[in-house]
Amino acid sequence: MSGNPFFETWDTPFAAPPFAAIAPEHFGPAFDRAIADHQAEIDAIADGTGEPGFDDVVGALERAGRSLRRVGGVFWNLAGADTDDSLQEIERNMSPVLARHWQKIGLDPKLFARVDALHARRDALDLTAEQRRLLDLTHAGFVRGGARLGEAERRRLSEIAERLARLGTSFGQNVLHDEKDFLLVLDGEADLAGLPPSLRDAAAQAAAERGLPGRHAITLGRSLIEPFLRFSTRRDLRETAFAGFASRGEHAGEHDNRPIVAEMVRLRAECAALLGFASYAHYKLDDTMAKTPEAVRGLLDRVWERARAKAARDEEALQEVVRQEGQNFALQPHDWRHYAEKVRRRDYDLDESEIKAYLVLDNVAAAAFDTATRLFGLTFAPRDDVPVYHADVKAFDVRDRDGRHMALFYADYFARPSKRSGAWNSGFRGQHNMDGGEQRPIVVNVMNFAKGGEGEPTLLSVDDARTLFHEFGHALHSMLTDVTYPSLAGTGVSRDFVEFPSQLYEHWLMRPEVLKRFALHHATGEPIPDALLERLQAARNFSQGFQTVEYCASAIVDMAFHTLTADEARSGVDPALVEAGTLEAIGMPKPIVMRHRTPHFAHVFAGDGYSAGYYSYLWSEMLDADGFGAFEENGIFDADTAEKLRANVLAAGNLRPPEEAYLAFRGRLPSVDTLLARRGLA
Template identity: 65%
Template sequence: MSGAASGNPLLEAWTTPFGLPPFDRIRPEHFRPAFDAALAQNRAEIDAVARDPAEPSFANTIEALERSGELLEKVGGVFWNLSGAHTNPEIQGIEREMAPRLAKHFSEIAMNAALFGRVDALFRRMDDLGLDDEQKRVLELTHKRFVRAGAQLQGADKDRLAQIVERLAALGAQFSQNVLADEAGYRLVLETDEDKAGLPDWLVEAARRAGDELGLPGKAVITLARSSIEPFLQFSTSRALREKAFEAWTHRGEMGGDTDNRAIVAETLKLRAERARLLGYPTFAAYKLDNTMAKTPAAVQDLLDRVWAPAKARAAEERDDLAALAREEGANIAIGPHDWRHYAAKVRKRKHDLDEAELKPYLQLDRMIEAAFDTAGRLFGLRFAEPRDLPVYHPDVRAWDVTDAGGRHVAVFLGDYFARPSKRSGAWMSSYRGQRKLGGEVRPIVVNVMNFSKAAEGQPALLSFDDARTLFHEFGHALHGMLSDVTYPSIAGTSVSRDFVEFPSQLFEHWLMQPDVLRRFAVHAETGESMPEALLDRVLAARNFNQGFATVEYASSALVDLAFHQLEDADEVEPIAFERAVLERIGMPAEIVMRHRTPHFAHVFSGDGYSSGYYSYLWSEVLDADGFAAFEEAGDIFDAEVARRLRDFVYAAGGRQDPAEAYRAFRGRDPDVQALLRKRGFLAGEAQPPGADS
């Protein structure tokens, strides 16, 4: 049945500007039949390749695979983006159904013996096929994907792996929905003046707006959105309420009942370990890391160990500073995790004469977006226009037509910046459509999703400095997608190894901390005046403040992730007990909690994207610290030649090269690991702020 005949907009040819999805016409009931049609079409495409009587060639096998699945990508691009950014119970039900179905579908493709036979035959005579470098890379990666997905397994082992993959997909979908339910269901209602003690006016106003949105008009409500809970923990002078809110925040996914994730984590770990054994690896970490820059769990452990000791030492110094200030104020307490942000803000004020209330008016969301756009323009020649007729999926979403210096269309960029109950927490970049040249030029549609607090009507939204850094971080990912310039979709944009994908995003953060950028775009919301030089100096001086805490909070999560996935036998693991044992072994400071505790560690358990891979932010930070030094060495943070190499070998190149080779092509040498410790302020020398977590 044609899309027009069925009345299903997901199955029609889209005539919207730039081929954007017609969001106003798409309803939840359209997704199941659209997925059915797309899966059937993709199965037919795969069968045609596998059964082709002609001798395998790059064109009739690899390129045919690259061309297949266009409808499935189109339908899935809309669905999976909405399931994260603007979901509802109907979409969540479809997600629980479709996650295992799609996993089964792709597993069947990977285990199609006839299809793999064609790919394997080409791989074995790759050097005789007359392929260019990009084609060789695509063939190599295609073959590796088949092997890693179990194409060489036989009989019962092949069947068992298919079952595991399908079950893991279902568990991952349920995990993320449980976390969202715990986040959306929590309200800390501030009833009295004592409940609001210490909170700045902008936070109380944001809490009132949250109350209105949650059906509690006139009430000030703190939610578990990071943009709500973190400033509350910082400013509230009620230690009891801070502890209550912190307890809820750190126990998402561990609250009992239908949304408790502990059993899901246990089953996930057991199945991942079995999957690795079936594929010939001793542990799941060994399996996952074999396909990364790090290559081995030992290499990851070495990097984390090198950072852990100096981070703990710095955190101990920071804790002593907080305790001393608390005693000065008459609080004879041992600093607890719910106290850290509160007293850290006061210590930062004392040491650097810097506080959020003074800084926030200079960090308007619109101006920070302009700053990111301007930086991209000066580096890569991009221009951003905001037509008002582009379709979007929520009234808060903004859309830009991105062009190059010659006026050629490069991409559509969507920005979805504000928290709401229908959106999962965190910040991320995704694509509705990827870039490719195969079969004709197709330019990408890229989205950044954030969870900032929305301002009152007519008022500018104001960011914390961490919020502004997150905006730059995710826009770095967006540039990686938008600037992609490859032929084959499987290697386009962010389709690179997990521990390289954070390099372009973390590198882009550096420009936020440049005086030239802040002078132009950090403009006071009321007076319109630029940030005073004295305040700018204090911001730069405080860039490594609290880095012991930040590094311990992050690295402990990475160490627990790695330890979980180095288990050879995960049959009897109890996740919380195991987490506790790892933290005791590494000497986790009692005053700090993991940035992502296991029951809500979505990076690792709502799919396996970052499983055994949460370390990758740190690995990429080695690259970004060393990479930005190339601009500093050139004497110009917008040096045209360095920017050209960065674009050609990193942002535009996708997975065209091995990431280590890509970095060397950009930098001219391997990265200097010491740059990471300097950046975090653990060595003498100039340092930059840490990478944001996406």
């Protein structure tokens, strides 16, 4: 391609992005043209004359912006998974431009007048159920976005959105800076004390990738730092590693996220007040399953009390091990994982390194694929001819049992300095069936697993393997979607329902029917022994006190920030004080730290996705704990139950409210008691 690839047809398999032909300098002109084209399409809708009809208003809105979605789909995925200085500069420049563009559309009085007039006539229109749902959601989106406000208020909302976009981008880039900047180099056998061979191999690979061949190093990727905290017998090095992990985004200077958080909280509270809500949490929860902050806190508080009590008992057991070893220090956050591993070995005869020997990345991925085959008839064929954006990325052609192409799936599993931390599901292209055509999605799962040493397989912890299944559950939601309009497709559902399919899918990982086939020893190929499998199942809830406390603490702090009123936030927000005060009020155990401390809480502050919404993982767990019961009752690969899940949840996108979707699948709504029982907290 001699010109800008975004101005040309992509003659690639599945019309996949031609990554090798795309350079950073292509994005600016591509965004400029795409935004201009989109604005022209919007103006044409707003300037329409005569009585508005569904297709020339809502249908036209769904068609508009296709070139912008194509450019953005490539750019934002690369910005998260394989970024560099050039892409980060574009990200900083484009975030406020795009925020301004979308705010202009959402607050366009002429456009809203057309949508409003159409919505007023909704009962007289001959609409399908899907069209009626889309019309209602489109109208509600304009109203929630401030379309009915006066000109001054609309202008202020636009200013806030543009500023929040800048701040969110800076927040995420600051976290990535601190993650890239930290490297704990391990010198000699003394520094490697306690580390199993698989972790040593991964640390050697990490050092080699950072220009230190022959050395060992620990980065802040969870797949490296968590096992290091678990196995290293060097308490001083564990303290150094944990301090780096816990203080991301909290260093004075240009990469300090604390002032960013303070400003974001203030602006979000002001935005909510302009829209008529008591707080930003009230605004964000208004169209979710939870509905109110009170309902969220009711769930969190009930789970918190059980989890804190369990964690307190566990702390006593860990402290006793410290004493038995002749030490007299009080347990600290950098000690918990290390001594918990010792107790797990003692009480359940389980060694994390022993389990990892059976969890080879390629086999775990194959297990995720096979589970989807047995449940939904999907097949996954590797495609080496499909362009990829990094040599580590693999592409798969996904087809159903009738041979129909369902999706192109990218698997991007390994950590690297160009990738932000965490794990996520995203897409380069969405699904729709508009205008008699069919567009199937391009889906990507991104992880941060520590790559095995040269010539060695990559071995996963149970948590890593669970993460792979979790994100693949999201991918299935994206791949199986089959709706007419793109706004209703795939994971475009309420925040506290979107985690249901992903968390539900995790359950299959730990089933003997799956592990006996795919948990094969990396050296011998032997399946996981029954005795080890039984011990693993027995210890399933061993760390639930710790895990639930660190998660719930983050969710409660998220709500504390976003239930501040505009007046409270305007008077000044000190993020450190809000975090500390909230944790003190709930009695946070001192040896446990929030899973995501405020200065690196990217779910909440590197964008708006999970702001006042981090609770959603727990809310969705109510659904998945009960939902998997349907498979336990009927057979974990029961065809009828799987078809109910596919038809009413995975394929249906946002065709109906989440409560109705869940009822259609399960026949009842869930209870928190099932969640508590699953976590061993009942």
